[in-house]
Amino acid sequence: MSNSTLKIYFPGLNGLRFFAAFAVIFTHVELMKKFLGFGSHWLDLNNLKAETPLQAVLNKEVSILSPYIANAGPLGVTMFFVLSGFLITYLLFAERRETGKIDIKQFYIRRILRIWPLYFFLTFLGFFVFPKIEVFRVPIQERFFLMDFNENLILFLLFFPNLAFSIYRSAIPNIGHLWSIGVEEQFYLIWPWVITKAKNFLRTIVIFIFVIIAIKAGILFLSIFIHADWLVVLKKFMAMSKLECMAIGALGAYYLFHENKRILDFIYKPWVFVLSILIILFGLLIVPMRIQDGAHLLYSLCFLIVILNVSSNPKSLLNFEYPIFSFLGKISYGIYMYHMAVAALVLHLARDTWKFGLDLKPVESLIVYSSVVLITILVATVSYYLIELPFIRRKKKVSSILSGDNAK
Numbered sequence: 001m002s003n004s005t006l007k008i009y010f011p012g013l014n015g016l017r018f019f020a021a022f023a024v025i026f027t028h029v030e031l032m033k034k035f036l037g038f039g040s041h042w043l044d045l046n047n048l049k050a051e052t053p054l055q056a057v058l059n060k061e062v063s064i065l066s067p068y069i070a071n072a073g074p075l076g077v078t079m080f081f082v083l084s085g086f087l088i089t090y091l092l093f094a095e096r097r098e099t100g101k102i103d104i105k106q107f108y109i110r111r112i113l114r115i116w117p118l119y120f121f122l123t124f125l126g127f128f129v130f131p132k133i134e135v136f137r138v139p140i141q142e143r144f145f146l147m148d149f150n151e152n153l154i155l156f157l158l159f160f161p162n163l164a165f166s167i168y169r170s171a172i173p174n175i176g177h178l179w180s181i182g183v184e185e186q187f188y189l190i191w192p193w194v195i196t197k198a199k200n201f202l203r204t205i206v207i208f209i210f211v212i213i214a215i216k217a218g219i220l221f222l223s224i225f226i227h228a229d230w231l232v233v234l235k236k237f238m239a240m241s242k243l244e245c246m247a248i249g250a251l252g253a254y255y256l257f258h259e260n261k262r263i264l265d266f267i268y269k270p271w272v273f274v275l276s277i278l279i280i281l282f283g284l285l286i287v288p289m290r291i292q293d294g295a296h297l298l299y300s301l302c303f304l305i306v307i308l309n310v311s312s313n314p315k316s317l318l319n320f321e322y323p324i325f326s327f328l329g330k331i332s333y334g335i336y337m338y339h340m341a342v343a344a345l346v347l348h349l350a351r352d353t354w355k356f357g358l359d360l361k362p363v364e365s366l367i368v369y370s371s372v373v374l375i376t377i378l379v380a381t382v383s384y385y386l387i388e389l390p391f392i393r394r395k396k397k398v399s400s401i402l403s404g405d406n407a408k
Contacts, residue, residue: 006098006401008091010311014329015320016083020076021335022373025343027073028177029372032343035140036351039359043070043289054285067284071292075280077180078296080336081242082303084184085191085249091401092195093257099400104192106398111188113391113398114333119181121387122337123156126175135348136174136341144170159185166236174341179240187246205250212244213297239293248300252308267305268313276302334380334388342376 027042034040043053043066050056053067096102127149130136145152148168155164156172162179165171171179198204216238223235255263266272279302287295309316328335346368350356356364 006094008094008401010087012310012316012318012320012325013083013087013307014327014332015322015325016079016307016310016329017332018325018328018335019320020079020083021332021339023072023076023079024177024336025339025372025376026069026369027071027076028340029343029347029369030069031073032138032340032347033360035138036344036347037358038347038351041066041069043067048289051288051290052286053289056289057285071284074293074296075284075299078242078245078299079303079307080180081184081245082249082252082300083307085187085246086253086304086307087249088188088191088246089195089250089253090257092192093253095400096195102192102196103400104196106400107192108188109398110395111185113395114388115181115185117387117391118333118337118383119159119178120157122175122178123153125341126172126178127153127156130174130341130344135345137348138173138344141170141173141176144168145172162186162240163237165240166233174344177336177340183241183243184246186241187243191246191250202251202254205247205254209244209247212247242296245296245300248297248304249307252304256308256312264308264312267308268315270317273305273309273317276305328377331377331380331384334383335376338379338383339372339376342379343372346371346375 030040030042034042041063043056043062048056048061050059050061053062056062057064057067092102092107131142131145152164152168152172155161155167156178159182161172161176161182163182165176165179171177194204194208195201219231219235219238223231280299283295283298284292306318310318310320349371350360350364350368351358354367356368360368
């Protein structure tokens, strides 16, 4: 590590990480309930007649909780993307100011040390261990997984789980959510080069966002007239590759790093902060379901406002800088990685051992959710200290600045 003493710590970000991971757990428990035959709040858009979630609620097709529970996971992932783009970009800006350059090789080493150990461990479990243990089996996904085993494995090993998800007929049981890790790694592959080469970063990032949106819009337009398998795959792949969400986070890093008072003063206004949260809450009800995926751009901007307020506004309406949130945020990567397998385990136990009915009673639902959350936290804690921390400590040797918990 260099002799630099620069330390960068954003309060509250660990708390946001935990809440994002917690939101994903809720959605995936409901998805796993559907896979294993339980009654579920998962929204099957193909079977709903209503245009909007609110209409579906009023028509009594779904519960008022369903739109929120079903979309909590996608929202949590979107927040992760925005937060990643914000933090990585800010740290790269700080490195360039502190050292005069961005060491791209060291950037990649830091990302490898943080992401790869747990990613490859879960990939190993998902392909070679979970399928052999009854309490982790998900039959509705398993048959497709076995048909395309080698192809899926190769794409996972190459950090293209999102491409595997797009090409083949089902996500890998218990580790299908690793698609988002692939998206982040693909972003990290190009982003330090963008920052290093851009002469006008603000203009570059705006162009980057609009180019991604234009490509997606073009693919959607083509899919109206061309019905080909390759276009379906491309459409799915681009829908999952939300690089623009991370680029929106990078915009926030730019304005904060350069201390743009006019922009920040506006973002820090209490009504702007509250409005951002309300847009998300009401958007999940009133935005037509067929374009909810496109609404992630609006939600990303709202999340960016929340992130900037929590992490840098001294008068923020929310404060997540508490020891419990700091700890849970610290292990949030593990929480995200293990929760699907834990959900499968608990639901198997609920059905086969605890003899719960397939339509869970309120007390039974509480037991299931509490068990998933507590076991996931326990597993993530053990994983953090045994698997992740030894590699995290090595990051200091290739870091010119200290960030996160190391900067406290």
